[in-house]
Amino acid sequence: MPRDSLDDLDTKLLAFARDRDWEQFHSPKNLSMALAGEAGELLEHFQWLSEEQSANLDADRKDLVALEMADILIYLVRLAQRLDIDLIDAAYRKLDINQARYPAGQVRGDARRAEEYERE
Amino acid sequence: MPRDSLDDLDTKLLAFARDRDWEQFHSPKNLSMALAGEAGELLEHFQWLSEEQSANLDADRKDLVALEMADILIYLVRLAQRLDIDLIDAAYRKLDINQARYPAGQVRGDARRAEEYERE
Amino acid sequence: MPRDSLDDLDTKLLAFARDRDWEQFHSPKNLSMALAGEAGELLEHFQWLSEEQSANLDADRKDLVALEMADILIYLVRLAQRLDIDLIDAAYRKLDINQARYPAGQVRGDARRAEEYERE
Amino acid sequence: MPRDSLDDLDTKLLAFARDRDWEQFHSPKNLSMALAGEAGELLEHFQWLSEEQSANLDADRKDLVALEMADILIYLVRLAQRLDIDLIDAAYRKLDINQARYPAGQVRGDARRAEEYERE
Numbered sequence: 207m208p209r210d211s212l213d214d215l216d217t218k219l220l221a222f223a224r225d226r227d228w229e230q231f232h233s234p235k236n237l238s239m240a241l242a243g244e245a246g247e248l249l250e251h252f253q254w255l256s257e258e259q260s261a262n263l264d265a266d267r268k269d270l271v272a273l274e275m276a277d278i279l280i281y282l283v284r285l286a287q288r289l290d291i292d293l294i295d296a297a298y299r300k301l302d303i304n305q306a307r308y309p310a311g312q313v314r315g316d317a318r319r320a321e322e323y324e325r326e
Numbered sequence: 327m328p329r330d331s332l333d334d335l336d337t338k339l340l341a342f343a344r345d346r347d348w349e350q351f352h353s354p355k356n357l358s359m360a361l362a363g364e365a366g367e368l369l370e371h372f373q374w375l376s377e378e379q380s381a382n383l384d385a386d387r388k389d390l391v392a393l394e395m396a397d398i399l400i401y402l403v404r405l406a407q408r409l410d411i412d413l414i415d416a417a418y419r420k421l422d423i424n425q426a427r428y429p430a431g432q433v434r435g436d437a438r439r440a441e442e443y444e445r446e
Numbered sequence: 447m448p449r450d451s452l453d454d455l456d457t458k459l460l461a462f463a464r465d466r467d468w469e470q471f472h473s474p475k476n477l478s479m480a481l482a483g484e485a486g487e488l489l490e491h492f493q494w495l496s497e498e499q500s501a502n503l504d505a506d507r508k509d510l511v512a513l514e515m516a517d518i519l520i521y522l523v524r525l526a527q528r529l530d531i532d533l534i535d536a537a538y539r540k541l542d543i544n545q546a547r548y549p550a551g552q553v554r555g556d557a558r559r560a561e562e563y564e565r566e
Numbered sequence: 567m568p569r570d571s572l573d574d575l576d577t578k579l580l581a582f583a584r585d586r587d588w589e590q591f592h593s594p595k596n597l598s599m600a601l602a603g604e605a606g607e608l609l610e611h612f613q614w615l616s617e618e619q620s621a622n623l624d625a626d627r628k629d630l631v632a633l634e635m636a637d638i639l640i641y642l643v644r645l646a647q648r649l650d651i652d653l654i655d656a657a658y659r660k661l662d663i664n665q666a667r668y669p670a671g672q673v674r675g676d677a678r679r680a681e682e683y684e685r686e
Contacts, residue, residue: 210331211414218421226428227435231614233377234391238368239613241398242482245358245365246606252355253599254591256497260355261408271354272411276420278361278402279413282395288381291392293399294331300396301338308346315347351494359493359595362602366486373479374471377616450571451654458661466668467675474631475612475620478605481638485598485605492595500595501648511594512651515642516660518601519653522638528621531632533639534571540636541578548586555587 212293216283223284234288241281248274332413336403343404354408361401368394452533456523463524474528481521488514572653576643583644594648601641608634 223229251271252260263271286293343349371391372380383391406413463469491511492500503511526533583589611631612620623631646653 212331215414215417215421218418222421222424225430226433228433230435233380234383235372235375235377235380236613238365238372238380239479239482239609242362242365242369242479242486243606243610243613245362245398246482246603246609248358249362249599249606250603252358253596253603255355257353257355260353260358263354263409268409268411271409272416273420273423275402275406275411275413276416278365278398279417280420282398282402283417286395289383289388289391291388291395293395294335296392296396297335297399297403298338300393300400301335301342303393304342310345313346313348315350356493359489359599359602362599362606363486363490363493366483366489366602369479369486370483373476373483452571455654455657455661458658462661462664465670466673470675473617473620474623475615475617478608478612478620482602482605482609485602485638488598489602492598495595497593497595500593500598503594503649508649508651511649512656513660513663515646515651515653516656518605518638518642519657520660522635522642523657526635529623529628529631531628531635533635534575536632536636537575537639537643538578540633540640541575541582543633544582550585553586555590 210294212283215279216287219280219284220287232284232288234285237281237285237288241278241285244274244277244281248278330414332403335399336407339400339404340407352404352408354405357401357405357408361398361405364394364397364401368398450534452523455519456527459520459524460527472524472528474525477521477525477528481518481525484514484517484521488518570654572643575639576647579640579644580647592644592648594645597641597645597648601638601645604634604637604641608638 223232248271251267251274282293285291343352368391371387371394402413405411463472488511491507491514522533525531583592608631611627611634642653645651
């Protein structure tokens with residue numbers, strides 16, 4: 207069975223950091239800052255666009271956005287590696303929690319409930 | 327060949343949003359905000375910890391951190407779906423860029439170069 | 447001449463931290479994380495709202511937003527105190543930079559130039 | 567009595583936006599994104615520094631940090647103007663809340679309580 211793409215990425219990112227002796231900077235605290243910094247850069251691409259414009263990026267902008275998202279994924283995978291967290295498992299656990307908390311029949315199209323979802 | 331874990335997650339997250347008619351809220355602009363909001367929650371777990379403490383979380387805290395990271399991954403996957411971006415491909419492209427920019431032999435253990443890495 | 451409101455706030459916030467022996471946690475690094483965490487909480491109030499809705503908050507929501515903004519100001523003032531930075535002076539210096547960079551006659555109503563403004 | 571520095575700044579920032587016809591971009595939603603983006607840039611200055619290094623910036627770095635903090639203050643003042651929120655009043659209200667919630671005699675030097683402070 208092929209290894210999963212996130213596992214492969216994790217292996218390559220760890221080698222990248224070790225080859226440069228940069229693991230010393232990669233405490234979970236520091237990685238959380240780097241991740242949030244990249245999330246801030248992502249925001250900057252969208253902040254003056256309307257929602258509709260944000261869904262219709264030109265090719266150049268879309269590529270820049272893809273690389274910002276890559277940075278976020280890279281730090282997320284690095285952080286998971288440092289804390290020995292299985293990201294995919296955590297995502298499915300969170301999805302199960304959300305499915306129990308927001309039954310489809312009760313929250314359909316309801317922005318308020320969608321928002322509560324965020325406040326957890 | 328099994329589908330990749332991120333593809334499976336993408337499919338399930340899309341179904342979750344559609345079942346609740348929440349796709350209307352999931353513009354790229356809004357998803358970038360939700361992602362950054364979750365990155366902020368992640369920071370809050372680490373902000374008063376030393377770097378060493380951040381690497382030695384107790385089990386309860388680690389689980390909360392895992393669920394925050396899950397939220398970030400969930401919004402990242404949703405955003406990639408809305409923009410038709412291949413996250414794994416983007417991550418490898420970014421890794422290639424970084425490898426060309428920061429040759430291991432030249433930047434070993436160098437915080438300043440690690441930092442420049444961030445400023446791109 | 448009365449002291450300025452930000453100076454008074456600074457004095458009171460410093461006393462608050464000292465009375466609790468919390469200054470030990472208030473390194474600039476940690477304060478930057480706390481500030482960004484609060485900025486993330488601010489985002490969460492607006493992320494599923496339209497731009498128009500965001501300008502027409504009900505009284506309860508507006509009050510919650512005001513308190514999030516208060517947290518951001520509090521951390522900004524604390525950080526300025528730790529780094530011995532004059533916030534008002536810095537704001538006017540930045541405004542001068544922006545006025546030179548974006549002459550009103552050249553950038554009127556131009557989202558692209560407004561966006562460049564952000565990328566600095 | 568002289569006007570307060572934040573009031574003066576508010577007046578000048580409003581004129582800056584109006585002269586450029588940029589108020590159309592300054593919805594509270596968009597301003598919250600711009601503010602969070604700047605908070606992310608602030609993080610990037612500190613993310614690979616130790617706490618001690620973050621308290622001992624060289625003059626060039628300190629000036630860059632001051633200008634990032636200026637951007638945060640600028641967006642905070644703009645947002646307060648759009649929502650008709652009195653920032654200083656909100657900060658004092660929040661300080662009162664915190665003083666009631668964290669009596670100095672009970673929380674002295676307690677990181678856990680300092681952290682709860684953040685979770686509100």
